[in-house]
Amino acid sequence: MADTAVTMEKIVNLSKRRGFVFPSSEIYGGLGSCWDYGPLGVELKRNVKAAWWRDTVTSRPDIVGLDASILMHPDVWVASGHVSNFTDPMVDCKLCKGRFRADKLEDSVCPKKPSKQPGQCDGELTEARNFNLMFKTHMGPVEDSGASVYLRPETAQGIFVNFVNVVNSARMKPPFGIAQQGKSFRNEITPGNFLFRTREFEQMELEFFVKPGEDDAWYIYWRDRRLAWYKAYGIRAERLRLRDHGGDELAHYAKGCADVEYEFPIGWQELEGIANRTDFDLKAHINQSGKDLSFFDADSKERYVPYVIEPSAGADRSTLAFLVDAYDEDGPEDDRRVVLRFHPSLAPIKVAVLPLMRKGGLPEKAQEIVEMLRPHAAVSYDQAGSIGRRYRRQDEIGTPFGITVDYETLEDDTVTLRDRDSMEQKRVAISELVDIITKAIAPPSLAAGLAP
Amino acid sequence: MADTAVTMEKIVNLSKRRGFVFPSSEIYGGLGSCWDYGPLGVELKRNVKAAWWRDTVTSRPDIVGLDASILMHPDVWVASGHVSNFTDPMVDCKLCKGRFRADKLEDSVCPKKPSKQPGQCDGELTEARNFNLMFKTHMGPVEDSGASVYLRPETAQGIFVNFVNVVNSARMKPPFGIAQQGKSFRNEITPGNFLFRTREFEQMELEFFVKPGEDDAWYIYWRDRRLAWYKAYGIRAERLRLRDHGGDELAHYAKGCADVEYEFPIGWQELEGIANRTDFDLKAHINQSGKDLSFFDADSKERYVPYVIEPSAGADRSTLAFLVDAYDEDGPEDDRRVVLRFHPSLAPIKVAVLPLMRKGGLPEKAQEIVEMLRPHAAVSYDQAGSIGRRYRRQDEIGTPFGITVDYETLEDDTVTLRDRDSMEQKRVAISELVDIITKAIAPPSLAAGLAP
Numbered sequence: 059m060a061d062t063a064v065t066m067e068k069i070v071n072l073s074k075r076r077g078f079v080f081p082s083s084e085i086y087g088g089l090g091s092c093w094d095y096g097p098l099g100v101e102l103k104r105n106v107k108a109a110w111w112r113d114t115v116t117s118r119p120d121i122v123g124l125d126a127s128i129l130m131h132p133d134v135w136v137a138s139g140h141v142s143n144f145t146d147p148m149v150d151c152k153l154c155k156g157r158f159r160a161d162k163l164e165d166s167v168c169p170k171k172p173s174k175q176p177g178q179c180d181g182e183l184t185e186a187r188n189f190n191l192m193f194k195t196h197m198g199p200v201e202d203s204g205a206s207v208y209l210r211p212e213t214a215q216g217i218f219v220n221f222v223n224v225v226n227s228a229r230m231k232p233p234f235g236i237a238q239q240g241k242s243f244r245n246e247i248t249p250g251n252f253l254f255r256t257r258e259f260e261q262m263e264l265e266f267f268v269k270p271g272e273d274d275a276w277y278i279y280w281r282d283r284r285l286a287w288y289k290a291y292g293i294r295a296e297r298l299r300l301r302d303h304g305g306d307e308l309a310h311y312a313k314g315c316a317d318v319e320y321e322f323p324i325g326w327q328e329l330e331g332i333a334n335r336t337d338f339d340l341k342a343h344i345n346q347s348g349k350d351l352s353f354f355d356a357d358s359k360e361r362y363v364p365y366v367i368e369p370s371a372g373a374d375r376s377t378l379a380f381l382v383d384a385y386d387e388d389g390p391e392d393d394r395r396v397v398l399r400f401h402p403s404l405a406p407i408k409v410a411v412l413p414l415m416r417k418g419g420l421p422e423k424a425q426e427i428v429e430m431l432r433p434h435a436a437v438s439y440d441q442a443g444s445i446g447r448r449y450r451r452q453d454e455i456g457t458p459f460g461i462t463v464d465y466e467t468l469e470d471d472t473v474t475l476r477d478r479d480s481m482e483q484k485r486v487a488i489s490e491l492v493d494i495i496t497k498a499i500a501p502p503s504l505a506a507g508l509a510p
Numbered sequence: 511m512a513d514t515a516v517t518m519e520k521i522v523n524l525s526k527r528r529g530f531v532f533p534s535s536e537i538y539g540g541l542g543s544c545w546d547y548g549p550l551g552v553e554l555k556r557n558v559k560a561a562w563w564r565d566t567v568t569s570r571p572d573i574v575g576l577d578a579s580i581l582m583h584p585d586v587w588v589a590s591g592h593v594s595n596f597t598d599p600m601v602d603c604k605l606c607k608g609r610f611r612a613d614k615l616e617d618s619v620c621p622k623k624p625s626k627q628p629g630q631c632d633g634e635l636t637e638a639r640n641f642n643l644m645f646k647t648h649m650g651p652v653e654d655s656g657a658s659v660y661l662r663p664e665t666a667q668g669i670f671v672n673f674v675n676v677v678n679s680a681r682m683k684p685p686f687g688i689a690q691q692g693k694s695f696r697n698e699i700t701p702g703n704f705l706f707r708t709r710e711f712e713q714m715e716l717e718f719f720v721k722p723g724e725d726d727a728w729y730i731y732w733r734d735r736r737l738a739w740y741k742a743y744g745i746r747a748e749r750l751r752l753r754d755h756g757g758d759e760l761a762h763y764a765k766g767c768a769d770v771e772y773e774f775p776i777g778w779q780e781l782e783g784i785a786n787r788t789d790f791d792l793k794a795h796i797n798q799s800g801k802d803l804s805f806f807d808a809d810s811k812e813r814y815v816p817y818v819i820e821p822s823a824g825a826d827r828s829t830l831a832f833l834v835d836a837y838d839e840d841g842p843e844d845d846r847r848v849v850l851r852f853h854p855s856l857a858p859i860k861v862a863v864l865p866l867m868r869k870g871g872l873p874e875k876a877q878e879i880v881e882m883l884r885p886h887a888a889v890s891y892d893q894a895g896s897i898g899r900r901y902r903r904q905d906e907i908g909t910p911f912g913i914t915v916d917y918e919t920l921e922d923d924t925v926t927l928r929d930r931d932s933m934e935q936k937r938v939a940i941s942e943l944v945d946i947i948t949k950a951i952a953p954p955s956l957a958a959g960l961a962p
Contacts, residue, residue, distance in 0.1 A: 077574075077679030083583030085671050085799040089659070090649065092581050094672055097574035097680045097688075104563075104575075111556075116888055119880070122529075122549035123556075127710050128693065129544050131535030148651055157651040195647040195661065197542065197709065199600055199609040199699055207541070209647065209661075219537050220546055227529030228549045229894075236549075241580065241693065247651055257649065258579050347537040428571070436568055442681075 062387035062394070066323045069382055070252055072396070076455050078102065078381065079253065091249035091256045093374075098455055101406035101436065103260075103377045107239055109291060109403065110262045110371070113504055114237045120508060121235035121264065122228050126216025128241060129207050135192065137346035138215050138339065140208075145188035146247055153181030159247050160186035193243045193257075209243035214368065216240075217265045218339045221351055232353060232364050233276060233509070235266035239373065251324055253378040260373035267353075267364035270337065273313070275510035276367045277334040281316045283505070284332055284369045288318060288376075290502040292401035293383050297321040311338030318371075320379045329379055330371035337363040380404055384456055398456030399479055402499040407457045408435035409495055412448050414464040416441050424463040427473070427488060434496050453478055459495060514839035514846070518775045521834055522704055524848070528907050530554065530833065531705065543701035543708045545826075550907055553858035553888065555712075555829045559691055561743060561855065562714045562823065565956055566689045572960065573687035573716065574680050578668025580693060581659050587644065589798030590667050590791065592660075597640035598699055605633030611699050612638035645695045645709075661695035666820060668692075669717045670791045673803055684805060684816050685728060685961070687718035691825065703776055705830040712825035719805075719816035722789065725765070727962035728819045729786040733768045735957070736784055736821045740770060740828075742954040744853035745835050749773040763790030770823075772831045781831055782823035789815040832856055836908055850908030851931055854951040859909045860887035861947055864900050866916040868893050876915040879925070879940060886948050905930055911947060 073079040077096035081088040095103055115123045135141050147160040151168070158166045158176045168179040177183045193209040210216065217236045224236055239262050249255045268276045285300050303315040313334040319326045340351045340363050354361045384398040402408065411428045413420035421441055431437045438457070440448050445462060452460055460476040467473050467488075475494070476483045486494065525531040529548035533540040547555055567575045587593045599612040603620070610618045610628045620631040629635045645661040662668065669688045676688055691714050701707045720728045737752050755767040765786040771778045792803045792815050806813045836850040854860065863880045865872035873893055883889045890909070892900050897914060904912055912928035919925050919940075927946070928935045938946065 074675070075679060077676065080672055080675045080679075082579045082581070083586055083671055084675065085795060085801045085803070086583040086585040089579075089581060089583045092579040094579055094668060095577035096672070097576065097676060100575040100577040103577065117884060119891065123552040124549065125547035125552040125555065127534045127541075127544040127546055129534070129541060129695075129710050131538040131541045133538040134535055189651055193647045193649075195645045197645075197697065199641055199697075216546060219535055220532055220548070223526070223532045223536065224529065224549060227527060227532075243581075245649065245651075258581050343537060349537045351537070432569060439571065 064323055064382055064385040066252055066382075069323075069378075069385060072385075072454070073099065073252075073381070091246070092258060093253055093256065098406040099377075102381065102400075102404065103373065105404045105406070106377050106380060107260075107262065107373055109501060110287075110373075110376075111237070111239065112501065113287060114235075114262075114264055118235075118508060120230075120233060121237055121266075122224065122230060124217055124220060124224065124236050124238045125240060126213065126220065126238065128210050128243075129197065130210055130216065130219070132207055133346055134215050134219060134343075135208055135211075137342045138218075139342070140192060140211055141190070144192060144211060145190050147186040148189040148247070149176070149183040149186050151176050151179075151181035151183055153179070156181075157189075158183075162248070165248075189247075191245050193245050211244050212242050212370075213238045213240050213261045213263045214265060214339070214370065217263070218343055218351075218366075221267070221340060222349070225353065231355065233266065233268045233272065235264050237262075237264045239263075251322075253374045254322065254324070254327060256374060259375075262371040262373050262376070264369045265335075266367040266369075268367065270362060270365050273334055273336070273365040273367060277314050277332070279507075279510040280367050280369050281332045284330055284371070285318050286505055288320075288329065288379070290504055291380070291404060292399070292502075293320065293379060297383060299326070301326075309333070311335055320383070322379070322382060327375075329375055330369060332367070332369045335366045335368050337365055339366060340364065395450055395453050397453040397478060400456040400458070401502065402458040403501045405456045405458050405499075406436065407438050407452070407455060408499050409459040409461060410438050410440055410448070410452045410457050411461045411463065412439075412445060413441050414445060414462055418465065419468060420463050420465070423467055424461075427461060427463065427491070430488075431491065431495065434492050435499055449476065449481075458498065461491065516775055516834055516837040518704055518834075521775075521830075521837060524837075524906070525551065525704075525833070543698070544710055545705055545708065550858040551829075554833065554852075554856065555825060557856045557858070558829050558832060559712075559714065559825055561953060562739075562825075562828075563689070563691065564953065565739060566687075566714075566716055570687075570960060572682075572685060573689055573718070574676065574682065576669055576672060576676065576688050576690045577692060578665065578672065578690065580662050580695075581649065582662055582668065582671070584659060585798055586667050586671060586795075587660055587663075589794045590670075591794070592644060592663055593642070596644060596663060597642050599638040600641040600699070601628070601635040601638050603628050603631075603633035603635055605631070609641075610635075614700065617700075641699075643697050645697050663696050664694050664822075665690045665692050665713045665715045666717060666791070666822065669715070670795055670803075670818075671799075673719070673792060674801070677805065683807065685718065685720045685724065687716050689714075689716045691715075703774075705826045706774065706776070706779060708826060711827075714823040714825050714828070716821050717787075718819040718821075720819065722814060722817050725786055725788070725817040725819060729766050729784070731962040732819050732821050733784045736782055736823070737770050738957055740772075740781065740831070742956055743832070743856060744851070744954075745772065745831060749835060751778070753778075761785070763787055772835070774831070774834060779827075781827055782821060784819070784821045787818045787820050789817055791818060792816065847902050847905050849905040849930060852908040852910070853954065854910040855953045857908045857910055857951075858888065859890050859904075859907060860951050861911040861913060862890050862892055862900070862904045862909050863913045863915065864891075864897060865893050866897060866914055870917065871920060872915050872917070875919055876913075879913060879915065879943070882940075883943065883947065886944050887951055901928065901933075910950065913943065 078099035080094045082092035083089045168174045171179045315333040317328040318330040384400045413424040462474040471488045530551035532546045534544035535541045601612045620626045623631045767785040769780040770782040836852045863876045865876040914926040923940045
């Protein structure tokens with residue numbers, strides 16, 4: 059019996075073949091750990107990001123958005139601790155000049171003697187030195203250290219440095235949040251596992267500011283709510299878990315931290331971390347900048363530095379999780395199909411319109427239905443190959459609905475509507491299609507409750 | 511009489527005060543030419559990008575999307591010519607060590623003697639040398655030249671290197687397009703004019719592939735269509751123009767090029783360039799990579815390298831143009847108002863709900879209306895200050911509709927609906943609101959016609 063279990067290899071292959079994800083710069087041999095989203099992947103990721111933005115920002119009165127630049131003043135990263143602490147310990151081999159993570163030597167191989175690990179070959183290793191994981195570049199025409207800037211390693215700091223600007227311009231008061239989506243860059247020594255760990259990646263971060271003393275309740279609220287979010291968009295409950303960090307795992311600034319983890323084919327891995335960062339970041343920027351970033355409550359006449367609850371998700375690894383989780387193979391062994399069971403609101407294409415034959419007026423009628431549906435749902439048209447083969451093609455990219463136009467359609471304006479998951483087909487009137495499909499692809503309702 | 515004309519200074523000040531755009535890293539003194547979008551600005555820019563994506567990609571059967579990584583293989587920039595040619599000539603002053611654009615010396619000032627230009631002070635200038643405008647960084651743990659990578663200076667090349675991947679996976683054939691939105695980086699010597707010229711910026715680029723011989727007609731098509739796009743979203747016709755490049759202005763690879771220009775307060779400036787890039791880019795990558803990037807037409811049995819028509823727009827400068835163009839001051843001199851007359855589909859907030867008083871059940875009734883509208887339109891609630899002042903606050907951020915809830919509302923379920931532009935108020939039933947507002951904020955209809 060063929061193995062129908064999902065593997066990373068199946069996902070990588072399907073991604074390239076059907077246009078979800080391509081290796082970056084592939085015609086030049088690729089660029090380590092960089093990936094390009096193809097026509098279907100870009101829509102899937104856009105849908106994931108739109109779902110997060112809708113549920114985190116536009117559907118809530120207590121959260122506003124922000125979009126800070128990737129290049130920031132270097133002092134930001136002094137204040138945040140990234141210049142001093144965002145490092146991995148590295149050793150160099152004096153013989154082969156290779157550089158390796160000192161704490162992962164047993165996972166590394168000598169480039170000249172691949173059967174050995176560094177230090178066990180003929181080479182001598184240097185003492186461990188700290189290697190900063192931020193990408194550095196130079197701004198302006200002069201390449202001196204005064205012009206050095208970093209590509210941001212996280213979007214969060216763009217929110218903290220704008221805290222006062224947002225409070226003043228948007229008249230927000232705690233409890234309230236500032237949310238951001240955008241690219242970050244980390245010069246990881248060992249990226250890998252497809253989209254899971256890449257040096258260029260996109261984050262979806264929320265910094266939620268609360269009065270000290272109210273932070274424990276909000277921490278629990280966001281921890282539970284973020285887990286529920288992935289479930290609402292269809293991730294299987296048995297492949298999701300919340301894992302609370304033990305005291306020895308906690309960052310020095312964090313009062314509490316939990317990871318939403320997903321069981322990838324490579325094992326349980328973090329999708330998102332929810333942390334109680336206390337007032338660490340705002341206080342760090344107060345100290346570094348000399349500016350007052352406290353909040354004054356005009357009602358209670360109290361002044362305080364808010365605590366921050368941070369749900370920090372990866373847009374690429376979430377997209378990967380939705381892709382992996384959607385993957386299924388079913389049917390009898392002699393007639394297997396691959397199907398991506400995306401939540402309809404996340405599927406890149408919502409409906410495919412298929413004329414049964416390429417003649418007799420069926421293509422023209424099908425095109426009319428395409429244009430009718432286009433303002434309401436991402437729609438594609440396919441007339442190439444047998445109808446069974448066309449269904450399978452749509453199953454493999456996760457299209458929730460197939461509409462077949464046949465000779466009966468020309469007589470009574472009905473079509474066959476096929477459901478991706480059950481493969482059931484039913485006859486419906488063309489006039490019902492917009493209503494049926496817009497209802498089916500609507501976003502899920504999240505659990506009510508905007509506060510702990 | 512006060513000067514009611516729009517200036518860049520008015521736009522910068524309004525942007526900071528109301529949360530459209532903040533100076534990046536402002537608490538650290540800012541970072542040259544970098545800006546952060548605040549709560550309103552992020553929604554405005556998202557609406558501009560969504561309009562472009564909808565009109566360019568999802569509403570058309572002949573264009574698909576892509577999202578390539580910012581970091582690409584260095585050979586991409588050798589092939590594209592950026593490594594050799596994407597340069598400005600620079601001179602150094604041997605005395606003050608300043609570096610200046612050799613072709614713009616008359617616009618530069620000596621850092622030590624600001625009354626003089628470089629070379630006219632006591633300092634001696636070096637010969638001009640070429641300074642590459644790409645940001646360079648290092649990938650992986652070793653900082654040697656083999657690990658040098660660039661931040662992409664344009665998104666277009668990510669499309670060209672994926673041409674074959676898209677053709678194969680999405681089964682597209684010319685005429686068809688690949689569209690992309692994303693950040694690019696250029697180490698400009700003289701950035702400036704707010705969002706207009708920044709070192710980090712976002713592009714909206716379409717590469718439209720056609721059979722050689724069909725390129726002239728498609729070039730005219732896209733040139734006219736892109737001009738019409740800005741008009742459809744409300745930019746004043748008298749501040750827009752198409753300017754065809756003269757023969758001496760044309761890049762060596764371009765057969766034709768035209769700019770959509772907008773009359774900013776600083777003068778006429780490019781919003782978007784539409785170029786016939788011929789087969790220059792695909793052929794350059796064929797030569798550099800040794801890969802076959804030609805297209806084989808299975809119907810006509812012809813093989814050819816497509817020509818490319820490229821409409822390349824700036825997301826930030828488009829957003830700036832929509833902001834500047836929306837700006838207006840009207841009313842009698844003793845009662846002036848500032849109003850942003852955004853096209854309703856682009857306005858960050860569509861409707862504000864305002865209880866006339868903070869008592870008598872009016873806030874609760876207003877909140878009910880907010881929740882009713884929220885799934886349909888970006889809505890805000892404001893109960894602070896006089897009703898007149900609240901209207902002005904909404905005018906200043908471009909909210910098309912104000913809904914006032916008063917005691918009559920509690921009796922007959924009607925509200926006052928105020929129009930931003932005319933300031934006219936009319937009484938409407940609450941049950942009509944969703945319909946009135948969703949119709950008013952719908953995207954404009956573009957001119958029909960998917961082909962020349």
